[in-house]
Amino acid sequence: MREVAVVAFGQSRHVRDSAETSEVEMLMPVLHDVLARTGLTAGEIDFTCSGSSDYLAGRAFSFTMALDGVGAWPPISESHVEMDGAWALYEAWVKILTGEAETALVYAYGKSSPGEVRDVLTRQLDPYYLAPLWPDSVALAALQARALIDAGLTDERQLAGIAARSRAAAADNPYAQLRGAVPVGEPLAAPLHTGDCPPVSDGAAAVVLAAGDTARRLTERPAWIRGLDHRVEAHSPGVRDLTDSPSTRLAAERAGYFALPHGPKGMGGAPAVDTVELHAPFTSQEVVLRRALNLDGPAGADIRINPSGGALAANPVMAAGLIRIGEAAARIQRGESQRALAHATSGPCLQQNLVAVLEGEAR
Amino acid sequence: MPEVPEVLTAPLVVEFPFTRSLGPVQSAFLTGLRERTVLGVTCQDGRVLVPPVEYDPVTAEELSDLVEVAPTGTVTTWAWNPGPRRGQPLRTPFAWVLVRLDGADSALLHALDAPGPDAVRTGMRVRIRWAAERTGAITDIACFEPSDDAPPATAPVPHDGEFADPVTGITAPARLDYTYAPGRAQSRYLRALADRRTVGERCPACRKVYVPPRGACPTCGVATDAQVEVGPRGTVTTFCIVNIKAKNLDIEVPYVYAHIALDGADLALHARIGGIPYDRVRMGLRVEPVWTEGGRFPDHYRPTGEPDADYDSYKELI
Numbered sequence: 001m002r003e004v005a006v007v008a009f010g011q012s013r014h015v016r017d018s019a020e021t022s023e024v025e026m027l028m029p030v031l032h033d034v035l036a037r038t039g040l041t042a043g044e045i046d047f048t049c050s051g052s053s054d055y056l057a058g059r060a061f062s063f064t065m066a067l068d069g070v071g072a073w074p075p076i077s078e079s080h081v082e083m084d085g086a087w088a089l090y091e092a093w094v095k096i097l098t099g100e101a102e103t104a105l106v107y108a109y110g111k112s113s114p115g116e117v118r119d120v121l122t123r124q125l126d127p128y129y130l131a132p133l134w135p136d137s138v139a140l141a142a143l144q145a146r147a148l149i150d151a152g153l154t155d156e157r158q159l160a161g162i163a164a165r166s167r168a169a170a171a172d173n174p175y176a177q178l179r180g181a182v183p184v185g186e187p188l189a190a191p192l193h194t195g196d197c198p199p200v201s202d203g204a205a206a207v208v209l210a211a212g213d214t215a216r217r218l219t220e221r222p223a224w225i226r227g228l229d230h231r232v233e234a235h236s237p238g239v240r241d242l243t244d245s246p247s248t249r250l251a252a253e254r255a256g257y258f259a260l261p262h263g264p265k266g267m268g269g270a271p272a273v274d275t276v277e278l279h280a281p282f283t284s285q286e287v288v289l290r291r292a293l294n295l296d297g298p299a300g301a302d303i304r305i306n307p308s309g310g311a312l313a314a315n316p317v318m319a320a321g322l323i324r325i326g327e328a329a330a331r332i333q334r335g336e337s338q339r340a341l342a343h344a345t346s347g348p349c350l351q352q353n354l355v356a357v358l359e360g361e362a363r
Numbered sequence: 364m365p366e367v368p369e370v371l372t373a374p375l376v377v378e379f380p381f382t383r384s385l386g387p388v389q390s391a392f393l394t395g396l397r398e399r400t401v402l403g404v405t406c407q408d409g410r411v412l413v414p415p416v417e418y419d420p421v422t423a424e425e426l427s428d429l430v431e432v433a434p435t436g437t438v439t440t441w442a443w444n445p446g447p448r449r450g451q452p453l454r455t456p457f458a459w460v461l462v463r464l465d466g467a468d469s470a471l472l473h474a475l476d477a478p479g480p481d482a483v484r485t486g487m488r489v490r491i492r493w494a495a496e497r498t499g500a501i502t503d504i505a506c507f508e509p510s511d512d513a514p515p516a517t518a519p520v521p522h523d524g525e526f527a528d529p530v531t532g533i534t535a536p537a538r539l540d541y542t543y544a545p546g547r548a549q550s551r552y553l554r555a556l557a558d559r560r561t562v563g564e565r566c567p568a569c570r571k572v573y574v575p576p577r578g579a580c581p582t583c584g585v586a587t588d589a590q591v592e593v594g595p596r597g598t599v600t601t602f603c604i605v606n607i608k609a610k611n612l613d614i615e616v617p618y619v620y621a622h623i624a625l626d627g628a629d630l631a632l633h634a635r636i637g638g639i640p641y642d643r644v645r646m647g648l649r650v651e652p653v654w655t656e657g658g659r660f661p662d663h664y665r666p667t668g669e670p671d672a673d674y675d676s677y678k679e680l681i
Contacts, residue, residue, distance in 0.1 A: 020370045022546025025578040028586060042584050058377045058541035068577055071584020114375070114541040119448060127381065127535050128389055129414045129501050134450035135472060139459045142442030143472075150440065150485045189459070190443040190480050234420035238461050238470035239412060242440065 004096045005215040005222030006333075006358065007208050009326035010034035014177045014203035014314035017113040023052075023062055027109045027204040028069035034206040035105070038218045042071040045208070046101035048078045049092045051085035051108040052318050055120050066109060077101070084108060085205060085322030086230075086279075086344030086354050092209055093228055102214050109204035110318035117200055117317060125348060126235055138197055138282075140348045142189035144242040145284035149191055151243050153291070156191055159283040160184050163195045163312055166283075170309025177201050177314040198281040203316030205323045223329035223340075223358045227255030230344075230354035237349050248292040248343065248353040255355045257293070257341055273357070275304045275331055275340035277324035281311040285350055289343060307331065321345060325356050332360040370550040375543035381535045386417045390531055391429055391524030396503035399493055402522055403432045403467050411519060413467035414501070430519040432466035434491040435512045439463050439470045443480040449538075452506050458483045462507055466519035474506040488512065499530030548578035551590060557659045561652075563628050565589040571629035594625035597664070598672040599648040600681045601631075604641055619644040623664055624680040631680050638665030647671035 010033035018026050035042065042048075048070060052063050059065070063080045072078065081088050085108020092104035112120075118136035125131045148154045163182065170176035177199045185194030208218070215222040231247035231254070233240055252258060261272045276295065280286035286305070290296050295303060306312075308327040311320045321344025328340035339359045346352040385393060388404055392415050395402045404415030405428040413432055418425055441460045447453055452474035460483075461470035476492065477483050490510035497503035545553065548564055552575045555562035563572040564587030566580035572591045573580065580587055602621035608614075619641050622631035636644050637653065649669040652661035 019372060019542075019544035020547060022544070022549065022578050025546045025548065025586070028579055028584070031584065055539070058375050058539060058543065065577060068579040068581040069584055071580070071582060073582040114543060115539055116448075119450075120539060122450075123379075123537060123539070127383055128385070128393070128533065130472060131537070132450075132501050132533075132535060133452055133473065134448060135459060136448060136451075139442050139444055143440045143459060143461060146442055146485065147440040187443065187445065187480075189445075192442070236414070236416070236420065236469070236472075238414075238439075238463075238472060239420050 002097050002099065003212045003215070003224055004093055004209055005224045006325065006329035007210045007215050007219040007222050008034045008037035009205070009207050009330045010037065011175050011205040011319075011323055011326065012203045013175050014201045014316050016177065016200060016202070018111060018202035019113060022065075023057065023059070023109055023111055024066050024069040026111070026202065027066055027107065030204045030206045031069050031105070031107060034208055038208050040103065040208065040218070042076070042105070043074070045103050045105045046077065047092055047095045047104040048076055049080065049088040049095075049104065049106050051081045051083050051088040051322065052110060053082055055123055056117065056317060057111040057114045070105070084318050084320065084344050084346050086325055087346070089207060089209070089322060089325060090228060090230060090354065093225060096209060096211050102211050104209040105206065106209065106322065107204065107206035108319035108322045110316040111202045112200045112317055113202050129236070137348070138189045138192060140237060141197070141282040141284060142192040143237065144288070144349045145191050145196070145282065147242040148284055148287055153243055154284065154287045158287070159196050160193070162283040162286050166306055166309050166312040169307050170313030173308050173313065175314065176309045179309070179313065192282060192284065196283040198311050198315035201314050201316040203314060203319055205316070205319045205326055207322060207326050207329070219333065221333050221335065221360055223332035223360060225356055226359050227257065227357040228354070229254035230352065232347070232352040235347070235351060240349070242349055243288065245288045245292040245350050245353060248289055248350065248355065251353050251355040252293055252341070255357045257355060257357050260339070260357070273303060273339045273341045275307060275328055275337040277308060277310065277328040277340065277342045278306055279311055279321045279324045279344045281315050281320065283312065285345070288350055293341065321354065325358070328356070328358050332358055335360070370544055370547060371553055372542050372544045375541040377539045377541065379537045381537070382532060383535055384532045385530065387524070388415050388417045388426060388429070390529055391526070393499040393501070393503075393533065394526045394530045396501070397497040397499040397530065398526055399434070400522070401432050401434055401464060401491070402429045402524065403464075403519065404429055410468040411466060412469045413464050414471050429522045429524045430466065431522040432464045432519045433515050434464070435510055435514065436462040436464035436467070436489060438475070438483070438485055438487045438489055440485055441475065441483050443483065452502065457506065460489065460507060462489055465514040473504055476506045476508050482509070500533055546578055548576040548587060552576055553659070559654055560592055561594045561625060562590050563593045565591050572627060573630050574625055574628040574632055591627060593627035594652070596649060596651045596667055597623040597625035597628070598677045599636065599644065599646055599650060600624050600677050601646060602636065602644055617641045621664070622681070623650060624677050629680065634661060635663040636665070637663040645671065647674060647677070
């Protein structure tokens with residue numbers, strides 16, 4: 001199989017309200033930044049793929065406007081997913097694996113500020129049984145949190161600890177929106193407090209992928225994608241065990257995570273990654289993901305979870321998953337990580353999950 | 364860099380009046396709710412799913428064996444909603460609940476009317492409160508309410524799913540409210556337009572002037588950085604004759620809608636042509652904007668009376 005690596009990652013400074021910029025005005029500096037890191041121009045990129053949702057800002061076909069920021073002439077090879085950019089990265093990865101592309105530009109953006117993101121996200125739900133009730137994203141996450149507490153898998157204090165650890169880590173992340181000490185706050189949808197929930201964010205991110213020796217030429221230390229897979233569960237929350245994430249576990253298995261050296265294979269320990277970037281917009285979702293990825297055993301103690309602060313520190317919807325991959329890759333590129341797992345999620349209560357295993361060159 | 368003016372914003376309402384058809388299982392379930400009957404569907408492994416689905420969520424097998432379950436059940440998880448939002452089942456604070464109805468093996472999402480979070484717990488018994496007016500929709504269940512009813516002693520019984528006048532579709536109106544912000548470049552454009560000036564922006568790389576500007580040169584992928592006043596006159600580069608009256612548009616048909624390359628612009632904008640019979644409009648026609656009192660943009664463009672522009676002068680802009 002072809003080797004494919006992340007060779008550059010860039011993101012905007014995520015903010016509550018970016019009304020002064022249009023989507024393309026917000027995105028374009030990020031595209032320029034990520035291309036500058038590789039020395040490539042848009043015309044030299046073989047394939048471009050993006051992730052965004054028109055529902056967020058209420059602008060039909062907004063991704064075609066965003067393409068203005070790429071410079072799409074002469075005509076480029078381009079695709080778009082109405083999903084988080086992590087899935088756009090998946091498409092680009094497959095495109096490179098087929099040999100049809102040597103390099104790819106992947107970007108994602110989301111502006112939640114023009115609308116009410118809690119209401120907007122209800123429109124992704126089953127239109128017959130769920131959407132007519134307008135169950136917002138916080139409410140659905142809170143049902144999952146309660147199920148975890150009832151099962152004895154966490155409590156409100158532990159959830160507050162996850163929030164505090166995430167925002168403390170984000171103090172070192174200049175792009176994050178919530179940094180340092182953030183109060184637990186009032187119950188927003190008990191058992192979840194304001195502090196358990198992500199900020200409402202506007203932001204963008206971009207990644208450049210490259211194959212084999214091209215990747216080695218473009219950067220000193222490529223972050224090789226050793227495995228990448230995504231899996232989806234049933235949509236209805238009432239048929240799922242909300243305390244577990246079999247789709248994350250299966251995606252991780254298919255991405256080779258459990259086969260890594262010192263992998264658990266029934267031993268209960270965590271595989272040999274040093275960094276994990278989880279896309280858990282709500283504190284309770286990190287509990288579910290840690291269980292699915294065996295991160296809670298003694299072997300997990302040395303693993304840095306969400307050194308970026310994760311989605312609890314900045315949650316530009318549609319970009320937050322791609323940012324997890326980018327953050328993990330950037331740590332490898334900076335030499336701060338040798339092997340990392342990155343995760344992205346989509347849908348209510350962690351319905352769909354993507355796992356990437358990334359690795360630096362052997363040293 | 365051009366001066367950055369205060370950006371404009373405007374309310375934007377997007378409404379989606381979707382009409383959706385139902386499959387046989389969903390039709391029976393929603394019609395049943397109208398008749399105060401709750402139906403589930405039995406999977407091959409014997410599990411009963413409520414709400415029922417057309418295909419097994421695990422095996423993808425087509426499902427059709429309906430059973431009637433009780434209107435009572437048990438809360439499997441819940442979350443307190445202190446501030447109900449538009450469209451949600453209750454206007455006063457309530458609990459979101461997943462309820463496993465007696466006889467079912469899966470849970471249904473809905474609202475529970477309870478005085479406060481202290482009155483709600485996982486495992487509590489609840490029953491359906493039916494809506495007074497029922498149409499065959501999930502909202503025919505107004506909400507759940509606490510109940511002392513014990514689960515029925517008997518297992519769910521098969522149901523043929525037959526009802527008089529079955530519901531075969533639902534209308535699912537949805538409304539989302541936004542505050543639209545067009546960004547820096549378009550704010551500059553719209554502000555100038557309010558002063559009856561048309562201001563495009565020039566690409567620093569290819570030097571093209573875009574009207575209206577969107578902040579980036581779509582060819583070069585860089586920010587347009589210089590404001591350039593164009594027009595007010597321009598040339599019709601191409602046009603069409605509109606013969607069908609648009610809803611809520613008070614313009615007599617037929618009329619002409621045209622691409623107009625304003626003098627100094629490298630991209631044609633589009634507008635209606637007036638002041639000339641529709642069948643006299645032609646490529647190369649020279650036009651100028653017509654403003655109405657208080658209008659923030661030209662109402663339409665009309666002929667200037669100049670000789671037509673030479674084809675070569677606008678052929679790159681078609």
